[in-house]
Amino acid sequence: MPELAGAAQTLENSTGSAGVEGLVSTLKDSFGERCGTSAALREQHGHTTTWIETQPPDAVVFAQTTQEVSDIVKLCAAAKVPVIPFGTGTSLEGHVNAPHGGISIDVSQMNRxxxxxxxxxxxxxxxxxxxxxxxxxxxxxxxxxxxxxxxxxxxxxxxxxxxxxxxxxxxxxxxxxxxxxxxxxxxxxxxxxxxxxxxxxxxxxxxxxxxxxxxxxxxxxxxxxxxxxQPEAISGGVCPFPDVQTACNAVISTIQMGLPVARIELLDSLQVRACNNYSKLDLAETPTLFLEFHGSEAGVKEQSEMFSAIAEELGGGPFKWATAAEERTRLWTARHDAYWAGKSLKPDADIMVTDVCVPISRLADCVQATADDIQAEGLLAPIVGHVGDGNFHVQVLVDMDDADAVRRGKDFVERLSLRAIDMGGTCSGEHGVGQGKRKYMEREHGNALGLMKAIKLALDPDNIMNPGKILP
Missing domain, CATH: 3.30.465.10 (Uridine Diphospho-n-acetylenolpyruvylglucosamine Reductase; domain 3)
Incomplete structure (x- = not known):
């Protein structure tokens, strides 16, 4: 859009709210209906699927090509207005919020x-x-x-x-x-x-x-x-355990023995209850591992039998495994719906969702300490995790109008994050930092945080790219 070059020059001479208003006007002229400013649209693009307060942008632009993204960013750079990328809005730590206003660039139409x-x-x-x-x-x-x-x-x-x-x-x-x-x-x-x-x-x-x-x-x-x-054969199934520590010890033994498991997921008893209710499963309400093996027909059979022996030796089992695609799909759909299943335990509550990751040798200690902390605080908080790589999630269901419950939930999330870091792990295994985990970055990275700030400053001296995220 060559005509935007002149607009960028004009915006360079604008400041404050006048600059934002001029920018939005220019974007509307250039993108028509693909630039929106309705309250509902802006609220949607500042909304996250967790408890962090919504902070909407000033406008949303739906880009369709890399060149269009470039044109939009050039205009924002000229006006020194923040830019917030938006994909599907499913992130969990406030990544898409616009704490300083700005333009949300929605790339959902760039789907080729x-x-x-x-x-x-x-x-x-x-x-x-x-x-x-x-x-x-x-x-x-x-x-x-x-x-x-x-x-x-x-x-x-x-x-x-x-x-x-x-x-x-x-x-x-x-x-x-x-x-x-x-x-x-x-x-x-x-x-x-x-x-x-x-x-x-x-x-x-x-x-x-x-x-x-x-x-x-x-x-x-x-x-x-x-x-x-795509693997020649897939085998999967479920294995119950008497407690989360035993289940985690089975995971540790499986990984340390070099068993090439493709998936190994932990659900505590509360999460199993939630999945039974939400996804219509009929599992025993006890800590349970969901597993899957990929390989040849003979290989997956051998791997399933080896895991079954590990579980039995540690006091778990029996491991019920199946190769029928429909049965596996039902289980893994339930696992992927764990967030919504957890929410169904208290539909009117908000969820403080968090995740951490620790070295596999510390997994059992971290999960057990977390379970004890949940019980001591009287929280409703199912645990579920990709425990094969030491990563697990906790969904704390909280009434956001209850100040004491909110405080206890936030204190719990902080203790969990610091516990994981002190065990040689990280405050976020896969959710990212966003706004929710910024406060732990110095504890986790020390002097390396200064290097991150230097890189940010060198590449983005005006701090327009998703400001208020990652760096405290």
Whole structure:
């Protein structure tokens, strides 16, 4: 849009609210109905699926190409107005909030799958493509994209938050899945961070810098992803345990023995009850592991039998496993719906949802200490987690009108975050930092936080890219 260059020059001479108003007017002239300022639309784009207060932007623009994102950012840079990227809005730590106002750039209409290279096991997608959309497209190629957070998140958002999921124990997280990126930088320039080669030792690894940056360094518009072949055989099932510590010890033994489990998920007894009610399961209401093995017919059978022996030795079981796709799908759909199942325990409550990750050797200690803390505080808070890589989540159901309950919930989340850091772990295994976990960044990173600030300042001196996130 060449006409926007003159508008950018005009906006450079505007300040404060006049600059914002002029910017919104220019965007409406340029994008028409794709630039909205209604209260409902702005509220939606500041809303998060958790308890953090909604802070709406001044306007929302629906971009359709990388060049359009670039044009919008150039205008915002000229006016020194914040830019907040928005994919599907499923993030959990206030990432899409606009604490200083600004323009929300919604990339949901950038949802084209640009190329698939089956022979190279990779593909190129726009940022608004969702994980379910991508796997549906790949179904007939014999390939799949394994990263599966609970929500049908956008790929761009998953890159920005360094997302994970149930398959991470075998296939890794988004940092392992991303080959290269196209980024719109804070000045509106367009940068490509690499090619499709499996490895490179040429220059700084800008791709990894951007993965997990949460829109604070630039806006991700295109992603080159690693894909995997669909396994020949899949076996999965459930295994009950008498308590969470025994279940976690079974996980630790499984990982330390090198058993190539694809998924291994913990649900405490409260979460099992929630899933039974919400997803119509009939599991015993006791701590339970959901598992899945990928490989050959003989391999998955052997792996299932080995895990069954581990569980039995530790006092768990029996492990009920099945290869029928319908039965597995029912179980994993229930697992992915755990957030909504947990909410169904107290429908009128808000959820303080949090996650941490610790070294696998400290998993049992951390989960047990957390369960004890929940009981001591009298909280309603199911535990569920991708425990194969030491990551677990807690959903604290709280009445936000009850000041004492809110205080106890926040204090619990803080103790959990600090406990994980002190065990050599992290305050966020996959949800990201956003606004909710900023206060723990110095405790976790120490002097390295100063380096992060220096990088942010160098790339975004006017602090327009998703300000108020990650850095305290």
């Amino acid at each position: 799958i640009l190329d698939v290279h089956p022979e190279d096991l990779d593909c190129v997608v726009e940022a608004g493509v969702t994980r379910k959309q991508l796997n549906s497209y790949l179904r007939d190629t014999g390939l799949f994209f394994p990263i599966d957070p609970g929500a049908d998140a956008s790929i761009g958002g998953m890159v920005a938050t360094r997302a994970s999921g149930t398959n991470a124990v075998r296939y890794g997280t988004m940092k392992d899945a991303v080959v290269a990126l196209t980024i719109v930088m804070p000045d509106g320039s367009i940068v490509h961070t690499g090619g499709r080669a499996k490895k490179s030792s040429a220059g700084y690894d800008l791709t990894r810098l951007m993965v997990g940056s949460e829109g604070t360094l630039g806006i991700i518009t295109e992603i080159t992803l690693r894909l995997h072949g």
